[in-house]
Structure formats: structure tokens, C-alpha cells
Amino acid sequence: MDISFALTGKGYVIVAADTTAARSIIKMKVDEDKIKVLSPHLLMAFSGEPGDTVQFAEYIERNIRLYQIRNTYALRPPSAASWIRRALADSLRSRRPYSVNLLIGGYDTSTSTPHLYWVDYLGTLSEVPFAAHGYGAYFALSLLDRYHDPEAPLEEGLATLRRCLDEVAKRLVVTPEKYKVKVVDKDGVREVEI
Numbered sequence: 001m002d003i004s005f006a007l008t009g010k011g012y013v014i015v016a017a018d019t020t021a022a023r024s025i026i027k028m029k030v031d032e033d034k035i036k037v038l039s040p041h042l043l044m045a046f047s048g049e050p051g052d053t054v055q056f057a058e059y060i061e062r063n064i065r066l067y068q069i070r071n072t073y074a075l076r077p078p079s080a081a082s083w084i085r086r087a088l089a090d091s092l093r094s095r096r097p098y099s100v101n102l103l104i105g106g107y108d109t110s111t112s113t114p115h116l117y118w119v120d121y122l123g124t125l126s127e128v129p130f131a132a133h134g135y136g137a138y139f140a141l142s143l144l145d146r147y148h149d150p151e152a153p154l155e156e157g158l159a160t161l162r163r164c165l166d167e168v169a170k171r172l173v174v175t176p177e178k179y180k181v182k183v184v185d186k187d188g189v190r191e192v193e194i
Contacts, residue, residue, distance in 0.1 A: 002034060002047030003136035003176055005164055006103040006116050007148055008129050009157040012185040013105035013114045016161055016194070017045045018136075018176035033180055038064045039074040040188045042106035044084070047133050048121060049099040056091075056098045060084055077106030077115040081125060089123030097121075101133045107184050114185070132164075139171050140164035154183065162194055 004017040021029035035045045036057045044060065046053045064083075068074045075083065081104045091098045102119040118124075118131040130144040147160045161181065169175045181194045 001135060001174060002053075002101075003132075003134040003168065003179075004034065004045040004047050004101075004103050005132045005136065005140055005144075005161060006045065006105050006130065007144060007157055007160060008105075008114045008116045008150060009152045009154060010150070011107070011112070011114060012154055012157065012183055013043075013107065013116050014154075014157050014161055014181065014183050015043055015045050015103060015105045016165070016179045016181040017047070018134075019178045019180050020176045021050065023050065030177055035180055035182050036061050037182075037189050038080065039068060039106075041074070041109055041184055042077055042080055042104070043182055043184055043189055044105075045103040045133075047101045052098045052100050056088070056100045060087065063087075076108050076110065077104070077117075078108070078127075080104065080106065081115070081117040081119070081127075085119055085123055085125040088119065088121070092121075092123055103131050103133060105184055107186060109186065112186065135172055136164070136168045139167045143167055154185075158192065158194055165194070 006015040017034035021032040037043050046057045099121050104117040118126045118128050130148045132140045
């Protein structure tokens with residue numbers, strides 16, 4: 001039961017994911033980081049089957065790093081999202097498909113624009129202003145639709161995210177205790193407290 005949210009604003013992308021690792025009715029860990037930093041201006045929140053998510057996220061992280069080493073520059077967010085979608089779609093057509101949902105957020109330093117991509121386990125890719133995966137999406141998407149402002153400063157974006165987290169805490173039966181929140185902007189990736 002993974003929950004992840006992401007939204008864009010004026011020059012940034014905020015990505016949040018719960019920190020609970022659970023299987024069935026057993027909570028195994030409460031400090032799991034479900035957001036991978038793929039490059040200095042790119043991150044990815046993942047959710048789905050526990051083994052698949054970690055293996056796929058590490059595979060993507062290593063291959064994007066390999067691309068950067070070979071070519072001396074990092075992939076831009078649109079290119080990285082397309083490559084990740086292709087890797088997921090290729091695995092879907094194999095004997096061992098990954099059951100992974102992704103939120104890919106990045107800041108394109110060449111055009112000075114933030115990008116956010118929603119990817120599901122079938123390899124569907126869509127560029128969106130805000131996104132959510134998991135049970136939290138049922139409660140948060142209407143709030144994001146109402147309160148999201150693409151020109152909002154970072155503080156306003158964090159306040160919108162706080163509304164979503166509060167709504168999930170109030171309405172969802174099994175509420176995650178903590179969330180990890182990361183922001184990517186012109187200065188790179190950093191973790192923020194909320």
C-alpha cells in the first residue's frame with residue numbers, strides 16, 4: 001500500500017512518498033526511501049510490488065548514471081522519462097514484467113522548466129502538472145485539481161501538498177505515519193521537512 005504525490009510549480013517539482021514498507025497486513029519498516037535520485041536534476045518515486053520496485057529503480061538509476069558517464073552530460077527529463085517508459089514497456093513484453101508505478105520529476109536546466117511524468121505499470125507515460133499513485137490518489141487528486149497553481153512559489157506548493165497529506169490522514173483507514181518529501185529545481189535535488 002504505497003502512496004506517492006507530485007506537483008509542479010514555478011521552477012520546481014515536489015515529490016512525496018510514504019516511508020512504510022509493508023506486505024499484506026504486516027508493517028516491516030517505517031523508514032523506506034521510495035524516491036530515487038537519478039541525476040542532479042531528476043528523481044523518481046516508485047510504488048508497486050516490493051521486489052520489483054527496488055530492482056527496477058536500481059536498474060534505472062544505474063543505467064542513467066552509465067549514460068551520464070559515457071556521454072559526459074545527464075539526460076534531460078523528457079528523454080529520461082521516455083527511456084524509462086520504454087524499459088518498463090519492454091519488461092512488460094517479457095517473461096518477468098515489473099509491476100511498478102512511477103512519478104518522474106525533473107528540472108530541465110537547458111530550458112529552465114520543471115517536468116513531471118506519470119507512468120503506470122503498463123508503460124503508459126503522460127506529462128502532467130500534478131500526479132498521485134496508490135490509495136492516496138483517491139483523496140488527493142480532487143484537492144490537487146482545485147488548489148494546484150503552476151505559477152505558485154515553493155511555499156504555496158508545499159502547503160498544497162500538506163493539504164493532500166492531511167486529507168489522506170483524515171480519511172484513509174490505514175494511514176502512513178511519515179512521508180519523505182524531495183524538491184528538484186535549478187539548484188538540484190534536496191529533501192525538505194513538511
